[in-house]
Every structure is written in structure tokens, then in C-alpha cells.
Amino acid sequence: MHATVARLFAAMPALAGVIVCTFLLTRVLPGDTATYFAGPTASAESIAQIKAALGLDQPLHVQFVRYVTDLLHGNLGQSLTTGQPVLKDLLSRLPASAELTLFGLVMSVLIALPLGILAAVRQGSIVDHICRVVTTAGVSLPVFFTGLLLVYVVYFLLGWAPAPLGRLDTFASPPPTVSGFLLIDSLLARDGETFRAALAQMMLPGITLAFFALAPIARITRASMLAALSSEFIRTARASGLSSRRVIITYAFRNALLPVVTTLGMVFSFLLGANVLVEKVFAWPGIGSYAVEALIASDYAPVQGFVLMMAIMYVLLNLGIDIVYGLIDPRVRIAA
Amino acid sequence: MTVDADYESVVPTERGGLSATFAHARYIVAGNGVTTFAFLLLALIVFVALFGPYIVPFDPLASSTGNALRPPSARNWFGTDQLGRDVFSRVLMATRLDLAISVFSVALVFAVGGIAGIAAGYFGGWTDSIIGRIADTIMAFPLFVLAMGIVAALGNTVTNIVLATAIINFPLYVRLARAEAAVRRNAGFVQAARLTGNSEWRIALTYILPNIMPLMVVQMSLTMGYAILNAAGLSFIGLGVRPPTPEWGIMVAEGASFIVSGEWWVALFPGLALMLGVFCFNLIGDGLRDIVDPQRRT
Numbered sequence: 001m002h003a004t005v006a007r008l009f010a011a012m013p014a015l016a017g018v019i020v021c022t023f024l025l026t027r028v029l030p031g032d033t034a035t036y037f038a039g040p041t042a043s044a045e046s047i048a049q050i051k052a053a054l055g056l057d058q059p060l061h062v063q064f065v066r067y068v069t070d071l072l073h074g075n076l077g078q079s080l081t082t083g084q085p086v087l088k089d090l091l092s093r094l095p096a097s098a099e100l101t102l103f104g105l106v107m108s109v110l111i112a113l114p115l116g117i118l119a120a121v122r123q124g125s126i127v128d129h130i131c132r133v134v135t136t137a138g139v140s141l142p143v144f145f146t147g148l149l150l151v152y153v154v155y156f157l158l159g160w161a162p163a164p165l166g167r168l169d170t171f172a173s174p175p176p177t178v179s180g181f182l183l184i185d186s187l188l189a190r191d192g193e194t195f196r197a198a199l200a201q202m203m204l205p206g207i208t209l210a211f212f213a214l215a216p217i218a219r220i221t222r223a224s225m226l227a228a229l230s231s232e233f234i235r236t237a238r239a240s241g242l243s244s245r246r247v248i249i250t251y252a253f254r255n256a257l258l259p260v261v262t263t264l265g266m267v268f269s270f271l272l273g274a275n276v277l278v279e280k281v282f283a284w285p286g287i288g289s290y291a292v293e294a295l296i297a298s299d300y301a302p303v304q305g306f307v308l309m310m311a312i313m314y315v316l317l318n319l320g321i322d323i324v325y326g327l328i329d330p331r332v333r334i335a336a
Numbered sequence: 337m338t339v340d341a342d343y344e345s346v347v348p349t350e351r352g353g354l355s356a357t358f359a360h361a362r363y364i365v366a367g368n369g370v371t372t373f374a375f376l377l378l379a380l381i382v383f384v385a386l387f388g389p390y391i392v393p394f395d396p397l398a399s400s401t402g403n404a405l406r407p408p409s410a411r412n413w414f415g416t417d418q419l420g421r422d423v424f425s426r427v428l429m430a431t432r433l434d435l436a437i438s439v440f441s442v443a444l445v446f447a448v449g450g451i452a453g454i455a456a457g458y459f460g461g462w463t464d465s466i467i468g469r470i471a472d473t474i475m476a477f478p479l480f481v482l483a484m485g486i487v488a489a490l491g492n493t494v495t496n497i498v499l500a501t502a503i504i505n506f507p508l509y510v511r512l513a514r515a516e517a518a519v520r521r522n523a524g525f526v527q528a529a530r531l532t533g534n535s536e537w538r539i540a541l542t543y544i545l546p547n548i549m550p551l552m553v554v555q556m557s558l559t560m561g562y563a564i565l566n567a568a569g570l571s572f573i574g575l576g577v578r579p580p581t582p583e584w585g586i587m588v589a590e591g592a593s594f595i596v597s598g599e600w601w602v603a604l605f606p607g608l609a610l611m612l613g614v615f616c617f618n619l620i621g622d623g624l625r626d627i628v629d630p631q632r633r634t
Contacts, residue, residue, distance in 0.1 A: 273480025
């Protein structure tokens, strides 16, 4: 408990850095924010008026205090395209993104861990080669390109997947919102039809993300399993006549898990970025495509809100990983 | 990537300096067809980037609406796009821009991040804290999202793509250079240099930097691939490069809408070019790491 609180405080500088950074990004906006708000036909006086109203004529530190106060009140500004507060827009679209990202992550972990373990246990075997090919391809293939290839093969050629347009096709009715995750909500409503429809829509973007996240996880699993398997306690366990299953799973894998958990931080960084691209390919109504649409319309408040929200989520995710790390490795707990 | 495990013992160790390194490199190349292949691929990419405009069969910007969306044929090897432009010519022309973006951003981050990292590791103290804090703040963002934010804030130009790509790679270079410089700050050769009256900055740049150069080169090769991916991702979502400029990411984006109706060639070929470029730099990075730092092989 004590260690957890200490870790919470350790995340504070990162959070502060993120807020200062996004503040600075808002101040170097292309052109003049006031001129932009006033519109193309505005006179010099009305621009000055808007400047005063937005507080842009104040010194930088006053503006910063104002910015932080706004943040604490949950005020991220207004979106010019939707006319809604940015925070409201982001929150209504967050479940779509979160569901997709988690789906992709779970799928990649379920494939990458066994693949990495098998590749390490049977080094040089066919599984090892498959692992190498998959990890190299996963690093080299742009995520939007993988998505498009899947759409072409699975949707256009084979006809197995529904059209890559959003979370549910237009004929299905969305379940009552409880968690915002369509898969969970449709199960809660005992609506098998909707569940299948939502799952079918999520398959291709999920596989795209999973393939992308697979590479680093499988690679580090293989490497750390190899290191664990060649250590002395494994030799002792083998010499004591333990079954190879027990040696690999209980002894080697539990020790190999630590670097894998550490890598998850990096994987999340990639996944949150890749999410933006995948959402664009599959017309997924999440916060990534919201930010991209706003970018194209030169509507900057949503973009800044998006960057800030992603950064805060990422800091919190890293905090979570740190805490999990402490739970897995008793040495870390004692050191803290 | 894979080399015989016992090659280290075969390498002639009596010869010192450049010739030993060269012999080692030749040994690796001989024992590793993959790296040789990657270098040949790199030569091809550089050739196309340099001479692309002179070898393309068609004008990459010339549209002919009567010839739109034709599948690959003997005339248009990669087919034509929605405006009837030759995809093969556009893919070749795009090589120069994509390569230039990644080369400039990697050169920039090497210069700034490398020197900042050496300063942090060599001088320590408050220099180290400030540079470390900057790197930590950048690492607190999901990197692609930060790049989006930077380009959105600074303005939608190719220069800012270069800048954003350099910024998100900054922490990687700082950490590597910092760790390697910190190990050597009191090494014998550094103390000798100090004793003979070299200034601290001179030691950092003429004694420490050359010593960590091999590791930096490996890092540069690996980040080249990442820089290409990043730039292409940004232009895929409509940042930086604008149509009709041929660039791989934006070409895939333009072809994306035709995938669902079965015109695969518009997006496939620029995507493959992108993949080959990234693949090439990753392979070279892995191969160079085998030469420079055999223990880090995975």
C-alpha cells in the first residue's frame, strides 16, 4: 500500500511535464488563435476584444494558471466542428477506442506469449522461424497498410468480414449503454445477435492492432525466456526431475515475465498511436478518428484535448504497469 | 541476424584497429546473407532516390482521366490511380521524399540528442537533470500522438514532420549516449586527455563521441526505419505532405478508398515500397549490431 502511494507521487512530474508541454503546444498554434476565432472578416478591434476575452493578452504565466484552472474544471475548450465541449466529445468516443485497443492487446498477448515461449524452448525449430518472421513483419509493416490488406483479402476477396465501417452495421441496434463497450453491453443485455455483429466488426481492426503489438511482446518473451532457461535454477529444477512443463511454466516463465511487463509500457505507446491510424482505416468512431477529423478541419481544440487525454492515460497506464511489476516481483516491493 | 554462434573465436584478434574491424565486417557479411541483401536493397533505394526523376517512365503528376484505375499492365507496371497517373512512376518518385524526411530527422536527432546525451553523461549534475527531465517528459507521451500534436501546433509542413520525428526520437539517443558517456567519463584515456590539458568539451566531442559512434550508428539505422514509418503515418492521416506530391503514406491513403471496391494496386505498391524501406533499415540495424555489439543480439 505504501509503495503504491509512493508510485502515485512518482507519476506527478511526468503529469506536470505533460501539462506544460501541451500548454506550450497550444501557444505556438499556427496563426493567431484570436484571428481564427474572429473569422476572416473581423476588424482589428474585434480581434483585440476576443484576445482579451480569451486572456491571450495576458503574460504567459497568467495564461498558464488560467489553462491549469480550466483543466481542473474539465474545460478543454469547444470544438468548432461539432459545437460541443471537447471533453464531452472525447468521453463519448473514448469507450470505442478503449474497447478496440484492449481487444487488440489481449489478442496479441494471447498469441505472443505462447509463441515466444515455444520459440525459446524449441530454439531453431519451425516455431522459432515463424516467430522471427512474424516479429520482423510486425515491425516493418505500417499498421494502416496491414489493415488495408486485411480489408482487401477478408472483406473484398473472401467476403468473411462485414464492411469496414464503424462498430456496428446500420441494421443492428446498439445495446443499452452500461460500460460503453459493445461486447460487454450486448452480453449484459443477453443479445447474442448484437454481440456477434459487434465482434464481427471488431475482428479486422483488432487483428491489425494485435499483429502490430505482437512483434515487441513475442520478441522480448523469447529473449527473456532464453535467458531464464539458461540460468542455474532451471538446471537445478531439471536435475531434480521436475516435469518439463513445470520447469518451463512455473520456474522459467514466471521469471521471464518481468521484462515482458516492462515492455508493455512501450507497447502501449505504440498501440495508442497505431489506434489513430487503425481508426481511420476502419472508420472507427473513436477519439483517434475524432482528432484526425478535427485536424483536417483545422479545429485545434479537439486535437489538443486528444493529445492531453492520451498523454494522461499513458502516464496512468505506466503507473499501473509499475504497480503490477511490484506485485509480480517481491524484490521491487522490498526495495521500495 | 543470425550468425554462427562461435564466430567470435574465429575473428583474427591480433590485428588491431581498422583492418580488424574490416575483417570482422567481411566475416559477418560472408556469414550473413541477410545483411548483404539488406545493403544491396539500400543501394537500390538510394539509387532510386537519387536518379528517380530520370528513370521514371511517365510524369508522376500527369493525369489522364481516360486511363484511370487501370490494373497493372505491361504499360503501367503498377497500374494507374484514380486520376490516371502511373503508380510505378509515383512510387519511384516518392522514394526521394521519404528517404529525405527520415535522413534529415535522424541526422538532426543524432546531432542534438547525441550531444545532449554525452553532455548529460559526461558532466552529470544539473546538466544531467535538465536533459533527463526533458527526455522523460517526451517519453511520457505516446510518441505518435505527440508527433501529431507537434505538427498540428507548428503547422502542417514537411519541415515540421522532420522536426516532430526528430523530437520523438530524442529520448532514445539521449539515453544511449548518456549511458555510454557516463561509463567512460573517468576511463583511463579520458583521464590522460584531461591531464594533457584538453578542455572538457573537447574531451567530450573528440574522445567520448568517437568511442560511442558505433553504437550510435546502429541506433541511427534502427530509427531510420521508424522515422519512415512515422512520417508515412503522419501523411496517411493528412499531415505534412499534401497531394498531388507523391509520397508513400499519402499514396496508401489515396488508395484506401479503392480497396473496398477491389482496386488493390493503388494502395498496395506504395505500401510495399514503404515496407521494403523499413525492412531494409531494420535488417541493416540488426546486422550492424551483430558487428558492433555482439552481446546484445536477440
